[in-house]
Amino acid sequence: MSLNFGISNISKGNHDSYKDKPVSKSLPLYYKDKSPFHPRNPHSKRKQKVFMLLKGFIYSLGLYIVYYLARNHLFSSSDSSHVFQIFNSGTPSWKTAQSEVRQAMLESWHSYEKYAWGYDVYHPIKEQGENMGPQPLGWMIVDSIDTLMIMDCKEEVERARKWIKDDLDYKFDYAVNTFETTIRMLGGLLSAFHLSGNDDVYLDKAVGLANSLHGVYDSATGIPYSSVNLKSGVGIKNHMDGGASSTAEAATVQLELKYLAKLTGEVNWWEKAEKVMQVLEANKPQDGLVPIYVNPDTGKYQGNLIRLGSRGDSYYEYLLKQYLQTSEEEPLYYDLYRESVEGVKNRLVRKSFPNELTFIGELDKGIGGPFSPKMDHLVCFYGGLLAVGATNGLSLDEAKQQKWWNEERASDFKFGEELTYTCYKMYHDVAPTGLSPEIVVFNEDTTKEHDFKIKPLDRHNLQRPETVESLFYLYRLTGDAKYRRWGYEIFQNFVKYTKVVNKHGEVSFASLSDVTSLNSDGSPKYKDNTESFWFAETLKYLYLLFDDENKLPLTEYVFNTEAHPFPKFHTNDHLKTGWRRKIDESVKPKIREKPVKGGAKPQIPQAQPVDDSIEKEVESALKENPKLAKDDKEGKKKKLNELVKEME
Structure with a gap:
């Protein structure tokens, strides 16, 4: 673990405070010199000088012992936040923390460049790469280039741009996952186009890829198939789950398609995105909670399993973000989002024992069925989503001054804070690594001592971004430095336990197979893989968490589910919601905003005629x-x- 960040501030903070304050309750020395009890013999000054030198030496020795014990005890702990709380009386140098994140990005990226350049998959321990198909998809480069842009890594960006321009070609015979290709590749290219100042290299590749994906929406209902052949453009049903598509995957292409339509003027993309949402809404799911599978032939939900983890998560995310992306001009999506939030609160939220951590569980057999206290790390995105949904991207203080602020929004924000704290504890309370497992099961049994347990098959860590994503949002909206401290603690544990250093001193970062134990020699249990979202999301959100310049302000940008930022825009006569909900009177009171105190009824912005x-x-x-x-x-x-x- 690097100590530079903490120690540089410890030294400065302690010395400054020592100069400004007396070191004990006794009077300052210049008062002692004037004391009527001061010795009068001729050797008193010499004795006083010797005494003061001896006192100074003892005092210095005491400080060194305290520092030595603290360094060895506290810095060996995974809880680096204690370092800030005990030693750092001033404000930490978050610029230094941000620089450390950038350095981790560059070290890791340069190893990928050297050993696996252009490949879709990187194995940092073997120091080799491989492609998913017969040709590269740009899985690493396209997904990561906007992070390099945000971190101002000009040389690395130029090399990545050249590869995209000269070597990337999506016209080959290979079936890709619709969702993953859309959020990572299409999203990455569109974000790069914007951040580069509209470099057509990125938009041309994005349009070409979108055309290759076009046929995936040619189902009977418009619900996209799970896969598509890039060469033929023909959609392919899921070969499992009775041909059903994942609900999250079907409903997490809208930001990308709508932004593409805005950039190109091709209304067709907008219509395809809207059609999916119209078909899903027609199912009228109870309490806004949807099963995790949908049949592309019938448009009906398949099965009963409801969760905010895998295959369910980003459905809920894009309800809010479609509303924010269009500058709050499509309140239909805010209504859907609010309905789902109430459903989550009423059906999925519980408290753990003994520390009452707020968590979100699952309904394996749907509403009315048994409750499962299992929570994926993926669910940790939801704390940040709730905070942004409550404030519309304004700071919390600014949001509270708006006419639309009410008890409902305040409740959502508090819920977001509580859930994010739980997600932080999923790192902090896991020994010895201080890194979260993939899944935990929360405890509701008052006879047991721990808030959650980790099953053997769930102990791995893929360096996922969801917790640091929520920390980023909550810091931006509140300015509370605790979110930065938690994020820095997590980052340092990533550095300590996922860093891989080869014989040449070159640094990579790898996933872990087990966060709850180490090898007999004290080394971490690695999985020989670096996920693209380590570059695209985790390090990006950490970098922005420590940013003091408000890069990518939340009032102007919306991040897709792969952390690719898109600028907000306004709708027009051609690009707007082409359908309306048929409101069920039984649920209407739950989805409309409640009046604020004083009787004023807030209005949803820009309601359509x-x-x-x-x-x-x-x-x-x-x-x-x-x-x-x-x-x-x-x-x-x-x-x-x-x-x-x-x-x-």
Whole structure:
């Protein structure tokens, strides 16, 4: 573990405070010189000088002993936050922390460049790469280039750009996963286009890739198939799960397709993204909670398993982010998001024993079935999502001044903070590495002492980003330095336990097979693999967590689920939601915002005007209501206006 960050600040902080404050309750020395009890014999000054030298030596020796014990005890612990709390009375140099993250990125990236350049997969221990198919997909380079741009790594960016321009070609006979290719490759190219100042190299490749993916949406319902052949453009059903597509995967292509439509003017991409959401919404899932599979032929959900972990997570994420991406001009998606949040609160949230950690469980057999206290590390994205959803990307203090701020949003933010603390504890409480496992099972049994347990098959760590992602959001929105301290603790444990140094002193970083134990020689239990999201997400979010310049402000950007930032934009006559929800009166009170104290009812920004279809729904409602039919004409007109306002 590097000590530079902590010690440089410890020394400065302690010395400054020592100069400004007396070292004991006794009076300063110049008062002693004037004391009436000061000795008067001729040797008193000499004796005083010797005494002061001896006192100074003893005092210095004591300080050194304290420092030595603290260094060996505290710095050997995985909880580096104690270092800040005990020694760092001033503000840590977060610029230094950010520099350390950049250095880790460059060291790791340079090893990839040397041993696996252009390959999709990197094995840092074997020091070799491989492709997923017959040709490279740019899995590492395309997914990581915007991180290099954000970190101002100009030479590395130029080499990556040249490879993308000269060597990347998506027209070959190979089936790729629709979701992963969209969020990593298409998302990476679109983000690089924006961050590069609109370099057409990236947009041209993005359009070519999107055209190769086009056929995946040619199902009977518009729900994308799970895979697609890049050469033929033909979509391929999942060969498992009865041909079903993952719900998260089907509903996590919208940010990318909508931004592509905005850049190119091709409305077709927008329509395909919207069609998926319209079909999914037509299922009217109870409490906004969806099963993790959907059938592309029927558009109906398949099975009952509900969770915010794998195959479910980013469905909920993109409900909010579609609303934010279009500058809050499509409130339909905010309604869907709010409905799902209430469902999560009511159905999936519990507290662990003994420390009452807030966690999100699973419903293996759907609503009404048994509750499982299992939580994937993937779920840790949700704390940051709740915080952004509560504030619309404004700081918490700014959000509280808005007319739309209410108890519901305050509750969401608090929920986000509690869940993020739980995710931090999934790192902090795991010995000896201080790194989170892939999955934990939380304890609700009052006879047991620990808040969660880790099953043998779930002990691995893939250097996932979700916890540091939420720390980034919460720091940006609150300015509370504890989120930075937690993030730095996690980062240092990544450095200590996932760093791989070869015989030439070259550094890589690898996943771990077990975070709960070490080898007999004290070395970590590595998995010989570096995931692309280590570069694309984990290090990016850590770098932005320690950033003091507000790069990529949340009021102007939305991050896709692979941490690729897209600028927000406005809708127009061609690029806007082409469908409306048929609101179920039984759930409407849950999805509309509650009045703030004082009686003022907040309005959803930029509500769309009522169209003919809504007027027909109102007329139908009037006909079906016998009581309303007996009202006089003025009464009917009044009721009609009230219904129209509600549906706005």
